[in-house]
Amino acid sequence: MNYFKRPHAFRRWRFWLSLSVPLLAVLWLVWHGVTGNQRVYSGGQVSPAHAVLATKCDACHFEMAGFFSAKASDRACLACHDGPIHHANQTFTPKCSSCHEEHRGHARLAATSDAACTQCHADLRTTGDATKFVRDIENFGSGHPEFAAVRPGSIDPGTIKLNHAVHMKRNLAGPNGPVQLDCDDCHRPPTSTDAWRFGAAPAAAIPASEKSGPTPQKSDRAAMVLARAYMAPTTYAKNCIACHGLQFDKRFKESVPHDTPEVIHAFLTQKFQQYIAAHPAEVRVTTPVPGLPQKPQPAAVRVLTPQQWATERVADSEQLLYGKTCKQCHALSLSAGAALPAVAKSNITPRWLPHANFNHDRHQMVKCTECHAALTSHETADILLPGIATCEKCHHAGNDAAESRCFECHTYHDWTKAKEVKGKLTLSSLLPGN
Ligand code: HEC
Ligand code: HEC
Ligand code: HEC
Numbered sequence: 400m401n402y403f404k405r406p407h408a409f410r411r412w413r414f415w416l417s418l419s420v421p422l423l424a425v426l427w428l429v430w431h432g433v434t435g436n437q438r439v440y441s442g443g444q445v446s447p448a449h450a451v452l453a454t455k456c457d458a459c460h461f462e463m464a465g466f467f468s469a470k471a472s473d474r475a476c477l478a479c480h481d482g483p484i485h486h487a488n489q490t491f492t493p494k495c496s497s498c499h500e501e502h503r504g505h506a507r508l509a510a511t512s513d514a515a516c517t518q519c520h521a522d523l524r525t526t527g528d529a530t531k532f533v534r535d536i537e538n539f540g541s542g543h544p545e546f547a548a549v550r551p552g553s554i555d556p557g558t559i560k561l562n563h564a565v566h567m568k569r570n571l572a573g574p575n576g577p578v579q580l581d582c583d584d585c586h587r588p589p590t591s592t593d594a595w596r597f598g599a600a601p602a603a604a605i606p607a608s609e610k611s612g613p614t615p616q617k618s619d620r621a622a623m624v625l626a627r628a629y630m631a632p633t634t635y636a637k638n639c640i641a642c643h644g645l646q647f648d649k650r651f652k653e654s655v656p657h658d659t660p661e662v663i664h665a666f667l668t669q670k671f672q673q674y675i676a677a678h679p680a681e682v683r684v685t686t687p688v689p690g691l692p693q694k695p696q697p698a699a700v701r702v703l704t705p706q707q708w709a710t711e712r713v714a715d716s717e718q719l720l721y722g723k724t725c726k727q728c729h730a731l732s733l734s735a736g737a738a739l740p741a742v743a744k745s746n747i748t749p750r751w752l753p754h755a756n757f758n759h760d761r762h763q764m765v766k767c768t769e770c771h772a773a774l775t776s777h778e779t780a781d782i783l784l785p786g787i788a789t790c791e792k793c794h795h796a797g798n799d800a801a802e803s804r805c806f807e808c809h810t811y812h813d814w815t816k817a818k819e820v821k822g823k824l825t826l827s828s829l830l831p832g833n
């Protein structure tokens with residue numbers, strides 16, 4: 400039984416194969432080592448945003464564990480971009496790579512899993528005082544709280560009276576006959592440059608403060624989209640002026656400026672002083688004596704000084720304005736001893752859901768009234784915002800739905816605290832072979 404000692408073609412092959420395959424493998428590794436290509440050791444492709452680093456493993460794996468590079472460290476990430484902390488009172492700080500999973504074939508690293516958030520938010524704890532936020536959130540589809548702004552008991556803090564139902568009705572009296580208002584006659588993103596249908600005619604009538612702020616270039620798409628996310632607050636000059644003038648006296652066609660009562664007082668005083676100087680005969684005032692309306696009454700004639708005349712006309716105008724015109728839209732209060740009323744702050748809320756992101760631009764395909772019950776609202780105090788059930792119609796789990804993981808609507812990093820990073824890489828160090 401010594402046939403196995405005899406040479407045989409198969410056994411020779413086995414010998415040479417078992418020698419050459421490991422040798423080839425070693426040569427292959429040496430070759431990649433010599434050329435500096437470390438991709439062979441990779442756990443999978445790096446994400447698209449980091450594709451330029453595909454041959455620069457030590458940009459992330461720069462700490463060494465003996466001969467081998469260690470796990471990617473947070474310090475490596477922070478050398479290229481900041482990832483500011485979420486909240487100062489969080490109980491621990493997860494590693495960057497626990498949320499942003501590299502080598503896993505994710506198209507977007509920032510599209511983190513819900514687990515990245517629920518590791519804390521399923522049972523939210525803080526280092527200091529107990530949180531005011533809901534403490535147990537597992538996912539959006541079930542157990543996510545109703546948005547604070549639409550919970551029972553919330554009201555709109557705005558003081559500008561506006562009856563949406565009245566203004567949206569058919570054949571509303573407009574400046575030149577009946578009109579049908581549209582939401583975008585009053586609500587547009589701040590970047591809109593189209594003329595307002597019922598705004599002040601000359602552009603100069605819109606205060607500089609409302610026009611200010613850099614207008615993003617049309618080409619800067621990202622900035623445009625961001626700036627179009629929310630609606631700009633409505634203003635009198637853009638949205639009300641054409642139908643609600645502030646006329647003060649039949650002698651004048653013009654309106655008072657839409658400003659504080661003090662400014663209006665100075666304006667009126669000047670107007671009437673100029674008028675009486677140009678029309679001196681009007682200092683003779685005939686005032687009907689009050690009495691029974693059926694009988695013709697003798698009129699009392701008084702001759703005033705121009706100064707007296709102007710003061711009386713200013714008082715009449717102010718009575719009209721503050722008794723009727725301004726009061727239609729504003730809450731006015733007259734404190735004891737004050738000559739002029741105070742106009743309440745308008746308090747129009749610019750952001751309703753400050754703890755989440757929303758973007759009107761991304762929801763253009765939906766009618767405004769699908770999300771906002773404006774057509775039936777009669778009071779400013781009404782909250783017109785959609786609740787969570789509206790969002791869940793589209794944002795829910797499954798392939799046939801809009802994204803419903805936490806990152807879609809929330810920001811994790813507090814970007815207001817982001818530090819500028821001064822890059823240290825050279826272009827040549829990024830090229831393969833270096
Ligand atoms: C943009 C940063 C980054 C770059 C570039 C990068 N990695 Fe990684 N790598 C990571 C992170 C993050 C992890 C996961 C956390 C950990 O285990 O260190 C990781 C994990 C690994 C692992 C462990 C197995 C795994 O998949 O979790 C290996 C092996 C690895 N990387 C190899 C490489 C090689 C080889 C390269 C170069 C071709 C490379 N990496 C480039 C960030 C990077
Ligand atoms: C050598 C520089 C460099 C290092 C190191 C680096 N990055 Fe990046 N990162 C970039 C560049 C460049 C981009 C693309 C431009 C941008 O979005 O800032 C990017 C983009 C990202 C993005 C946004 C893109 C997306 O797909 O969502 C995330 C998140 C990110 N990096 C996380 C990390 C993490 C976590 C680490 C550490 C494991 C890391 N980066 C290490 C350079 C680097
Ligand atoms: C708990 C999970 C979590 C951790 C830990 C985390 N991130 Fe993020 N990161 C996110 C989410 C979610 C986003 C997208 C929303 C946002 O911008 O906050 C994001 C966004 C980013 C972006 C911007 C992506 C873009 O769209 O431009 C960068 C860069 C980034 N992270 C880097 C880091 C770095 C560096 C660290 C570690 C210091 C880190 N992250 C730690 C969850 C996390």
Ligand code: HEC
Nearest residue numbers: 486488489491515516519524525530531532754805809811
């Ligand atoms: C390490 C624990 C931890 C992780 C991980 C974490 N959070 Fe938080 N989160 C907190 C703490 C702590 C607060 C603040 C509570 C307070 O101040 O009352 C908070 C507050 C919030 C708030 C409300 C306040 C705000 O920032 O607007 C939101 C929304 C939120 N987190 C979303 C997320 C999302 C989305 C993720 C995942 C990408 C996440 N969190 C991951 C601990 C965490």
Ligand code: HEC
Nearest residue numbers: 520532533538539546547752753754755794803804805808
């Ligand atoms: C489709 C959008 C959307 C998704 C997905 C989403 N949220 Fe929210 N979330 C919101 C909105 C809107 C609010 C209300 C924000 C406000 O009141 O300022 C909110 C509020 C919160 C709050 C504050 C709750 C409070 O007490 O007022 C936390 C914490 C939070 N979300 C965490 C999460 C976590 C964790 C996830 C993932 C499991 C998640 N959210 C997924 C839209 C979303």
Ligand code: HEC
Nearest residue numbers: 555557561566580582585633767771773779781782783784
């Ligand atoms: C004549 C101008 C005008 C028109 C037309 C108009 N609005 Fe408004 N809207 C306002 C004013 C002024 C406010 C602020 C006062 C308030 O909160 O009611 C407001 C507030 C709002 C708010 C936020 C306030 C809240 O309580 O939720 C929403 C949402 C809104 N409008 C939606 C709509 C929609 C949708 C339409 C079209 C169906 C519409 N509006 C038509 C003037 C208008």
Ligand code: HEC
Nearest residue numbers: 559634635636639643658659660720724725728742744745
């Ligand atoms: C048709 C409705 C309407 C009438 C009438 C009206 N206003 Fe206003 N007013 C507004 C709106 C809307 C705002 C908030 C945005 C803005 O500044 O235009 C406002 C804001 C103001 C403010 C600033 C309030 C703040 O938030 O500090 C003052 C002051 C003011 N009005 C005074 C007047 C006076 C005085 C009159 C009467 C002469 C008047 N308004 C008549 C609609 C009106």
Ligand code: HEC
Nearest residue numbers: 560561562565571572573574578597633638639642727728
């Ligand atoms: C197209 C013309 C038009 C525009 C623009 C307009 N209004 Fe009116 N508004 C009217 C008419 C007409 C009425 C009287 C409607 C009625 O009583 O049937 C009215 C009535 C009102 C009333 C009394 C509502 C009630 O409950 O009876 C208020 C308050 C008011 N408007 C505020 C505003 C404010 C604030 C704006 C700007 C944000 C505005 N309006 C823009 C035409 C307009």
Ligand code: HEC
Nearest residue numbers: 582583586629630749750751752753757762765766767770
């Ligand atoms: C998919 C639902 C949805 C649709 C469709 C929608 N909105 Fe909104 N709207 C919201 C949410 C959510 C907010 C609260 C955003 C915030 O302030 O955080 C909001 C806020 C507003 C506000 C208050 C100011 C602001 O930006 O916060 C106005 C005004 C408004 N929407 C008008 C409109 C008009 C006009 C349309 C139609 C062109 C419209 N919306 C379409 C969901 C929607």
Ligand code: HEC
Nearest residue numbers: 756757758761762765785786789790792793794801807808
């Ligand atoms: C008609 C279906 C529909 C409804 C209802 C809806 N969404 Fe969306 N939403 C979408 C789609 C589709 C996208 C993705 C659009 C894209 O990425 O261009 C989206 C994107 C988003 C985004 C990401 C925006 C961005 O800048 O990338 C947020 C945040 C969001 N929705 C929040 C909400 C909230 C909050 C509600 C409820 C008030 C809501 N959505 C209701 C369909 C809907």
